[in-house]
Amino acid sequence: MKTVVKSKISALLDEIAKEFNLLVPTAGDGASKFAPYTSGGQVSLDGRTLLPPKDVFFPQTEKMYKFSTDGMAGSLETLLEAPKHQMLFGVRPCDVKSIHELDHVFLTKGFVDEFYQSKRDRTFLVSIGCNGPAEPTCFCQSMGVNPQESDAVDVHLFDLGSEYGAVAKSENGEAFLQKYASFFNEAEVQLPAISEFALKPDVEGITEKLQQMFDHPLWEEVSRKCLGCGACTYLCPTCHCFDISGRVAGNQGFKFRCWDSCMFSEYTRMAGGHNPRPSKKERVRNRFLHKLQYFPERYGDLLCTGCGRCLSKCPVNMDITNIIKQIREVELA
C-alpha cells in the first residue's frame, strides 16, 4: 500500500491547493467544519467536524435564479454557475455514506437537481478512516458503515498511526496518487484493530417493525421532551429538506433555496392554516420514521449514518440510538 507520513500532509495539501479548490476539516475559533484550505491554517484531521460536509454540495442558502419586474412585465435568469473543481479532503466514512444518501435524493427518481449535481460532479473526495469511535456518540458501525474504509470516494486514507495508507478508489484517484507519487512510499501495512463503540443500536428489521408502529403511543412518549428546534436536522449530514423563498428589493430580486427543518411548526403548514403535522408528536415521529422507515422504503438505505452529531448537540439529549432501542423493545400485538 502507498503510505504518507502524517508530518508530510501539510506539504501535500499545499501542493494540492495549487490544483484544486481545497476544502479541509478546520477547527478555528468557531465550530469545526470543512473550509477552504489556507497554508498554515488550522487543519484538523482528527475526529469528525461538528458541521457535516453537506453544505459543500447543498449550501444552507443557495441562489437559484434572479428576476426583475417592471410593472406587469418581468424576466428571470438562472443562477447556476459551474464551480471550480474542488477537493473535499478528510471526509470520514460516516459522512461519505451521507453523501451517498444525498445522491439518492438529488440525483434519482426521475428528476436530477442540477444545483446539487453541478457541485457533486466537480468534487474529488478523499476520505480518512477511523479506527474506532471518534466521539463517544459515534455509532456508524451499527448503521452499516465500515469506520475504517470508504469505497464511494476517489482516494481513501487509512489511519495507520504515524502515517496514512492511501488507496485509489476511482480512476481519478489512481491519477491523483500517480501525480503526487513523490509524497508516498510503498510499504506493507497492517490495519489496526477497530476499537469498541460505546453505542451499538441494532437496526435489524427496524423498517418492517416501524411499518406497524405509526399509531404507537411510543411517539407521544419520546416526543415530549423535544423542543422543536432544528439543531439535529441542521447538523445531520443526511437531512436534506429545503425551502424555496425569495428576496425582493425594488424591481429586482432573487429566489433561493435554504435548509429547512421538519421540526419547525411552519414546515408543513399550508396557506389556509391547515397543518398535517400540527404538534411535536407528529413532527418527531416523521423525523424518525423518515430516517428509519420512509427513506429505506424509498431508496433502500437508512437515512442515518451513525455520526452521532444530533445526539451530541441536542439540547435535551434526544438520542436516536435510544429510540431505536425503545422501538425494538416494543411488543406488537
Place this chain on the structure above:
Amino acid sequence: MTQVLRAENPVSPLVPVVGKIIKIVAEKIDVKTFHVSTPEGEKPFTPAPGQLGMLSILNVGEGMFSITTQGPNHLEFSIKKTGVLTDALHEAEVGQTVAVRGPYGNGFPLDFCKGKDILFIGGGIGLAPVRSLINYAVENRGAFGNLQVIYGSRSPADLVFKEDILENWPKVPGMKVDLTVDRGDDEWKGNVGFVPAFIEQLAPSPDGDKVCVLCGPPIMIKFCLQSLAKLGFKDENIITTLEMRMKCGVGKCGRCNIGSCFVCLDGPVFTLAQLQKMPPEY
C-alpha cells in the same frame, strides 16, 4: 398507476419559465381562474389531467396549484384567495407576468378510467382538479362510458365554472350534471342539501366497474366516502386528489410526504385503496 413526467424546463426542474396571464375569469367572490401562456402565446407545457403546476408572481411567491384544464395554447389555474400569493394573484390583471414550472405529479389514471362510466363528485373549489379530467373525457368522449357530475357548493353564488356546469357539460351526449347547494336563494330551483346526502338520494350505481373521482373539503370527502361505500363503490375505484404544502415539486424538498410517498411526485391522485395503506397524515 404512477406515471412520472419530466418537467419541461431548460435548466432545472426548480427554475420556472416566464409566462403571462392572458385571461382572468371571476368564478365567484374569492375564486378566479387564470389563463396562463408563454409570452409568445404558447402553452408553457402540456400536463396530463390531474397534474400540478407551480405558479408564481416573481416578486411575491410561488405556490403549487392543480391545473384545472388546458387549451391548445394555455393552462388554467382556478385559485381561491387564501394567502399572500393568492391575494396578489387576485389583484393581478391580464398581461401580468408570472412564472410557471411543471407539470408535477402523477395525474389521473387515464388508462384505468378509459372505457368505464365515471362519476365525478366535487365540492366547492374541489371541482377545479376534477375538471381537468372531466374536460379530457368530454374531448375524448368516445374513450369513456357515461359521465355524471355531482357538484355542490355552499350557495348558488359559490358555484364555480358556471359555464361548464350549466351550459357546456349538460349538452354533452351521455353526460349528466346534478347540482346541489347547502343553502338556496330565491332563484335557486335545484336541489338544496349537502353533497353526501345528495349522492345517496341520486344513488348512482357502481355497476360496470364505475369509477368515482372525488374532490372537495375534507369533511365532505369523509361523508361522501361513507355514502359511496353504502352504494357499493369499491375502494380501488374511488379516486381523489390530495393537497399538501409543496416547495420543490420534484420529491426532494421533503415536506409533502405521507409516509414514504411524496404527494408532488407519487400523487396528488390516489385511490382510496392506496390511501388506506398510507399513514393518515394529511
Place this chain on the structure above:
Amino acid sequence: MSLNTEALPKSQEVTASPEAAPQPWEPRIVGFACNWCTYAGADLAGLSRLQYPPSIRLIRVPCSGRVNPQFVIRAFQRGADGVLVAGCHPGDCHYSTGNYFTRRRFLLMQRLLEYMGMDPRRFQARWISGSEGPKFQQTVTQMTEDIKALGPNRKMRDVE
C-alpha cells in the same frame, strides 16, 4: 456569508442611475412618525414652508409605541443611514401611555445597537408635537448633518 464591509457598493453607486452624473451622497433617514403628533408636526413644517433636507422618508405609525425594534433593524438592513422614531411628548400620547413604553424600549435599543457596533447617533428618538413644525425641521436638519458627518452606513446592510 462574509463580513467584508468593504465589498458593499458605494452609496453613490446605489442611488445614482447609470445615465445621470454622479450625485453627491445624501443620507437616507427612515423616520417613524406617530400619527397624532409628529406626523402633524411634519405636516405643519410643510405647510409653513420650512426648509429641511429631503433625506427623511417618513413612515406614519399609529403611535411611537407601535414601532417594533425589528422595524429599526430592518430599516438599517435595507439601506437606511439613520433611523428616527418620533412621537408625542410624554403625557400627550393619544393612547395615554404608549410613548412611555417607547421611551424605555428605545433607550434600551439604542444601547444595544451601540453594543453591536453601530454608531448610536444613527438611531434617534424625539418628542415632536403637532404644533412643533420648527422642531421637526430642526431635528431632521440636525440628524442629517450628524449623519453626513458619519458618512454612509455600511453596518448591518443587506449586501444582496
Place this chain on the structure above:
Amino acid sequence: MITEKIRAAAKELLEKGEVETVIGWERGTFWYNSTPVFISKPEQADRLVFDDFCANNLAKYLLDYRNADGKIAVFVKGCDARAITRLIQDNQVKREKVYLIGIPCTGMKEAPKTVSSQDVAGLPLLAKCQSCATPNPVIYDILLGDPVPQKEVGNRFAGVEALEAKGADEKYEHWGKLFSECIRCYACRNVCPACNCRECAFDANGLNWLGKQNNLQENQMFNMTRAMHVAGRCIECGECERVCPMGLPLMDINRKIIKDLNELFGSYDAGLNLEDRPPLGQYKLDDPEKFM
C-alpha cells in the same frame, strides 16, 4: 441521597393523585447526560435522577401543559424556579396548576471529554452555573434538601464591560464573526423559558419578518430581535448559550440588556419575585430621557 428523595416525592404525588404528570430528569445516553423526563405513573418514578448534569431548565415544558386538566409537578432548581415565576407573571402558567418541588443546586457540570473517566468532582461547572446568583429555588411548594449557601460570583457584567470598552468597528467585527456562525436552528429560542409566544414572529408565514437566507444580516436580525424580545424577562438561566450548537456567547447579549435595564430603570432581576413587574412592561413618569 437527593435522588431517593425526588423519587419518593414524585411517587407520593402520583399515588395520591395530586398531580397528573411529574417533570424531572432521567439518565440519558451516558452517565453525564441527564435529560428531561415526564412521569405519569408512580412505578415510573424510579427513572428520576438528580445529579451533576441536570442542566435543562424544565420550566419551558409547562407551556406544553397550558391546557392540562390536572396539576403538573416540576422539579425546580434556582434558575428553573425563576423561570416559572416569570411564566406565572406572564399569565402563561397558573400558580395553582403547578406543584413545585424545589431542589437547592450547587451547579451543574460540564460533560467530560471521554466516557470512561468518571471523575465528577474534577469536572468544571457549566459556564452558566459559574455566575449563578440564585442556587436556591425562589418559589416552591416543598423543598428537598437544605438550602445551599450563595457563592461569591463577582461581577457578572465583567464580560459585557470588556466588550463595551471596545471600539465600534471592533465590536461590529466581533459580533459579525459570531453571527456569521449562527446556523439559525432556533435552539436558543426554543429552549428559552422567556420565549413563550404561541406563534413566534419568525415562524409567521408570509409576514417575512425574517428572511430565511442564512447570512450575516438576517442572523443579526434574528439574534438582536431575540435578545430584545426577552429583554426584562431573561432570568439568566443561560440555557440559550448552553444549547447553542455553535457555542455562541449569547449571554453576552442578554447580560448587556440586563445591565442597561438596571442602569436605566433601577435594579431588577427577573423572576425573583412574583409581585415585580418587568421593566419593559411598565414605566415611570421620570424615566431617563437622555436621547429623546
